[in-house]
Amino acid sequence: MKRRTFLTAAGLAGLAGTGACSSGIKRSESTGSTGTLKLGYVTPQTGALAPFGEADTYVVGAVKEWFAKNPLRVGGQDLTVEVLVKDAQSDSKRAGTVASDLILSDKVDLMLVSSTPDITNPVADQCEANGVPCISTVAPWQPWFLGRGGAVGGKSFTWTYHFFWGLEDVEAVYQDMWAAAGAGKKAGGLFPNDPDGNAWGDPKTGFPPAVATNGYSIVDPGRFAVGTQDYSAQIARFKQGGADILLGVVVPPDFTNFWKQAAQQGYRPRIATIAKALLFPSTIEALGDLGQNLGTEVWWSPTHPFTSSLTGQTAAQLAEAFTASTKKQWTQPIGFVHALFEVAAKAVATAGSTDRQAVANALKSLKLDTVVGSLDWTAGPVPNVAKTPLVGGQWRKGTTYPYDLVVVSNPLKTAVPVAGQVQPL
Secondary structure, rough: OOOOOOHHHHHHHOOOOOOOOOOOOOOOOOOOEEEEEEEEEEOOOOOOOOOHOOOHHHHHHHHHHHHHHEEEOOOEEEEEEEEEEOOEEEEEEEHHHHHHHHHOOOOOOOEEEOOOOOHHHHHHOOOOHHHOOOOEEEEHHHHHHHHHOOOOOOOOOOOOEEEEOOOOHHHHHHHHHHOOOOOOEEEEOOEOOOEEEEEEHHOOOOHHHHHHHHOOOOOOOOOOOOOOOOOOHHHHHHHHHOOOEEEEEOOHHHHHHHHHHHHHOOOOOOOOEEEEEEHOOOHHHHHHHOOOOOEEEEEEEOOOOOOOOOOOOHHHHHHHHHHHHOOOOOOHHHHHHHHHHHHHHHHHHHHHHOOHHHHHHHHOOEEEEEEOOEEEOOOOOOEEOOOOOEEEEEEEOOOOOOEEEEEEOOOOOOOOOOOOOOOOO
């Protein structure tokens, strides 16, 4: 990728205000540096989860360019920021292995990791075991916290900190969309045998008890292996059970196979709300006309009313800069990958050094306004977790791009504007 300036003209103008300084970073005229902050970043850039890492090259390159021009001032010295990126290849075992390499061989000061419990959890576990501070995101907090042995009101963690929304948020947003679509009270549960699928389908802490309070029930044909090719059994069960709603959390290739087979076999629910797979334009484009009005959660978009504490860019300016550089449509992980570096910079600046214990201590009580919203690690819902807002969207045929993700439900965050109404499939 050609090097481009990180900020649009509008973004540069935004730096004249307080945004660039609110992270705790002091801008310096010095071009020298007397120290280095070494950041490790683990992400799925290839494999089934590759769409989550599609924006990594741009965001990491842009952040590195920013730090080169605006040294991180910590403890009276300018730090050179080094980012070591490792591809987890969408594999949990490899995620843990590369994290171990970054810790033991590369001696990183701070670990960053993104994208689903399959990747965040093994990396966080390595950091917890080796005493390295870790910031993770893009995984609901329950599979990250509870799935790693944390307990509400009980065990928490010393070195690992997370920001994202929780199952309680997506449950509320999806039910709002179901009601608006005039759907029935039965939802077909498409839950794979992976950390997300097991958390979402859990009969005690997942979707079933949460939606039952509003009269919904889950038609659950059981867990299936990631990479399954034939979904005839699930489709038959949904048709037999009268599942007027399709609910799931699956990787993009699996949903593409499922949805095409569902069309062939005559299963068409009134509304579909699918996490993970439907976050990305590439999945919808692969479905063609079958993608119209498919629904998903929206964690970040150009219309979110937030600003980067690092660069002063608004969400819209960050998305525009991505598109100008890559010629690609914006995608949700852009904001959260950028926010990882916002949190890292703030934590190190607050700690006053790159000392691992000092950085972990800073994260414990960190508060920061970021391009994905206000983060507060003192507010819970459990220790080590800061919540981010969530809204809902549907894919509609677009003009500039084949499909646009339109925000249609915002009961939990009315500051994010809706741009359309929920429509049935």
